[in-house]
Amino acid sequence: MSITQDIKNQLIASGAITDPSSPKGQLLSKAAHLFREHGFERTTVRDIGREVGILPGSIFHHFRSKDEILRTVMRESIILNLSRMRAALEAAESLEDRLRALIGWELYATNGETGEAWAVLVYEWRSLSPEGQTEILQLRDEYEQLWLQVLREARDAGYMSMDPFLLRRLLAGALNWTSTWYRPDGPMTLEALCDEVLRLVLPYRSDGAPRGGMAASTVR
């Protein structure tokens, strides 16, 4: 995970994302938490201020508007995870590794340190101003292209037959939804969850045998 930290530190150093230990970074993470828990509109700037320990008015020294807070939460969340995903895909040696990277890192985006921000990105979309949507949409598109490229390769290579667009949408739904039920401190590790999802997508091992689970012949 140190490579992950490196990427984050680089992004912080370059100013692309806010240092989480800075006051502004604290504000962003608390805001992401509240937006995730209660929704954007039900979260007041007073709530955020109280959580951070400053008065509501002071928030506007860091952000011009509540919308800009939301936008920043979304932007930085996707920038960080986009960078991580790119690095992971580049480091992956096989197509299967790349598939695993997509699933695994999206699970990490959803349930790891950036989980709340990621859920805000996914589920508070309508609360973002039109201008904000335009900006964030570009980043989301970049992110989706990573998925689609790998899924297309996998389909072309015969790993699966489902239309890549369709598969991506089904997976997006399934993976994003994990934030509503997955507990990092529960019995299942993120890696195990990743394996399960991968098995759903790629039921056969490369030798043609079913990937884990029971033998097909035992199914009635």
Added chain:
Amino acid sequence: MSITQDIKNQLIASGAITDPSSPKGQLLSKAAHLFREHGFERTTVRDIGREVGILPGSIFHHFRSKDEILRTVMRESIILNLSRMRAALEAAESLEDRLRALIGWELYATNGETGEAWAVLVYEWRSLSPEGQTEILQLRDEYEQLWLQVLREARDAGYMSMDPFLLRRLLAGALNWTSTWYRPDGPMTLEALCDEVLRLVLPYRSDGAPRGGMAASTVR
């Protein structure tokens, strides 16, 4: 689909759900539409009134509060789809039919006539008052039990190996998310979509051969 209509008519007749052609029913359907499109808090009672053609104050002759509108949208949506699902499961002759019924009817709940209300149920949950949540949660639990029972059977019968809870959650995410991208007037029918999802869940036909798609041996 006539059996579906029968169930709906019975529920209307019994007073369990509101007649959609009644003023109150109109209000509910317009409200569901607005809640779905803009979110519950961004939808004002003024918006709803305008859509229905009455003044905001008059809404409160039909519902005690805005929360009660949301609660009713959710309640009726789940009551209707719960009844349909029960009927479909009872009519199903095989385990595979029951699996197909679960997936197919959840897709229909999400993208058919009740789609907007179903999406509200799924994605506006946090906007519901605590009392509302308590009430609706019971109905959702009943609904989830239907899924879990069948998935357990399927797992026990060797159709699949994944933990039923886990599989349900992944499927819930994938299926509910379809409301964000599926277009009934697009190139893919709901039945075809249902088949694709089913193939993901049950990759092998009952004779042991892979279900559709390429032969395992062709996978590199």
Added chain:
Amino acid sequence: MSITQDIKNQLIASGAITDPSSPKGQLLSKAAHLFREHGFERTTVRDIGREVGILPGSIFHHFRSKDEILRTVMRESIILNLSRMRAALEAAESLEDRLRALIGWELYATNGETGEAWAVLVYEWRSLSPEGQTEILQLRDEYEQLWLQVLREARDAGYMSMDPFLLRRLLAGALNWTSTWYRPDGPMTLEALCDEVLRLVLPYRSDGAPRGGMAASTVR
């Protein structure tokens, strides 16, 4: 003054201006009073509400914004006085009568029943939104045209030699400023004030003798 009342009543009946006895009319007149006394930005909607006896929120049932209140005060003030001025000019039989009408009715606009609204129109101009300024400017232009037409006539007829534009601007300053010092319950009637101003503009009587005041020959 009954003709004045008739004009006002017609304007009220036609909906061009608000009935001063209606709640909305009350609000407008209190707002004009406060805007005049403290200025637009130092007057809060809470102040207006308190003055009228309603809560701040209720104001927005009558007006969409504070700016719309200001705009309405200005619009109705100029509509009323424009109508009065037109009627007075039509009723005037001689050029001198028309000059007297201009001065007299502007003094009445400034210091009569609409005095506060008129002062707001003149001195709170910058507080009006750009869109508001565009709207009101058209009405002001109409009003100014009345002045300029008569002044041009008077100049052409040899009543005076000063450029009509220049004279109008000097008079506008002098007359509007009366609202800061003239007291209707003081020793000087508006008619007397009108005469004094007229004497400034038209120093000679029609027989060529100086209009009131001392003989020129006594001036050293």
Added chain:
Amino acid sequence: MSITQDIKNQLIASGAITDPSSPKGQLLSKAAHLFREHGFERTTVRDIGREVGILPGSIFHHFRSKDEILRTVMRESIILNLSRMRAALEAAESLEDRLRALIGWELYATNGETGEAWAVLVYEWRSLSPEGQTEILQLRDEYEQLWLQVLREARDAGYMSMDPFLLRRLLAGALNWTSTWYRPDGPMTLEALCDEVLRLVLPYRSDGAPRGGMAASTVR
């Protein structure tokens, strides 16, 4: 105009008014400009700071409060013009010269280098704190006394018959209002404007003939 500069330099040297080239003087002149253009309350200390090139907080090293800025703008504006007016009146050799000095120097105060500050003095009066008003009122009274003394003399000498108070008020309105329309770079010089106003006040030359304009006999 060198005598004017001398007076100004003396006042700067004595500390009565701020050196316009000093940081504080810059701040005052920018503030006067903004107060004039947008009004006192619509001008924020942030605006002033931006104009001067410092941050809002730094303003309070020069002035205790925003009110003190306004008060200083007003005070120095009136101190300077009061001194000039006194000098001009002393230098005037005849009553008519004194009248011309009053009008001419008030026009210069309104439209010359101190024009913005003078307009602030006249039109932002209500924005000044009560204590500020008390202070500035004394200076304004001194200034008004200069006018009234000369006007009384002129009336007593038979130059005019209008009550000096009344005439002063009409002239104050007319002259102050010039700041809203007079353009120094337009076709009319301040001297020409001064002559026109003087002709309004003193229609007859000292030989009894009308002062410029057409002969009285030609007026119908």
Added chain:
DNA sequence: AATGAATGAGGGTTCATTCAT
């Protein structure tokens, strides 16, 4: 002097809800 983060009071405005008509 200058900075900039923080303050805290108050601004305009929104909105679900009530209720006399």
Added chain:
DNA sequence: CATGAATGAACCCTCATTCAT
């Protein structure tokens, strides 16, 4: 049942001002 004026709490945001650095 419908209206629409009124409510009152809460909202986002602004801004003059303070103060440690």
